[in-house]
Amino acid sequence: AQKVTQAQTEISVVEKEDVTLDCVYETRDTTYYLFWYKQPPSGELVFLIRRNSFDEQNEISGRYSWNFQKSTSSFNFTITASQVVDSAVYFCALGQGGSEKLVFGKGTKLTVNP
């Protein structure tokens, strides 16, 4: 069975701090995709990144970076120099691709205080 664990329910930081959101997954599949989505208070899920199981290269996009480690089945997300606009619930998800259903973690609520 597939499973995604986001152990951090809520995180609160002060603006400009760095913050890492943890994601641990379980799957028996050799080919899979990992995703991160952001859900601001408005409710819409915003796609942030997709990583396939064969690509362990870390990715950086502006203040966002992702660390994928198959050895520990983790796909952690770091926000550098956090901003108030980063306040949202962040979901990690696991799937076989866009046409297949996703398994979501329970989400981590990030609050960035000014």
Place this chain on the structure above:
Amino acid sequence: GAVVSQHPSWVICKSGTSVKIECRSLDFQATTMFWYRQFPKQSLMLMATSNEGSKATYEQGVEKDKFLINHASLTLSTLTVTSAHPEDSSFYICSAAGPRGETQYFGPGTRLLVL
């Protein structure tokens, strides 16, 4: 690209009425769409997978006669909550498999309140 819309964004209805929610892929064709339900402060729960031109596949525990799904075209899927009751009040979100089929893109969601 890969924009998904939902309509309506908010709906308030009386118990016993039916409510239809539309999910559209605006700039791409989506053979597969998904319907999720989200309760406050909880994660997304997949309700069903909708494939264009065929019957939807429902997750265990989801009543197919209660939540009717129609995917009549490559850009439109609808979810009808039949004979809605207060316990059906929730946030309903759809998603569509993107143009290359690798990523799901989500609509803005529909908040349903049944009185």
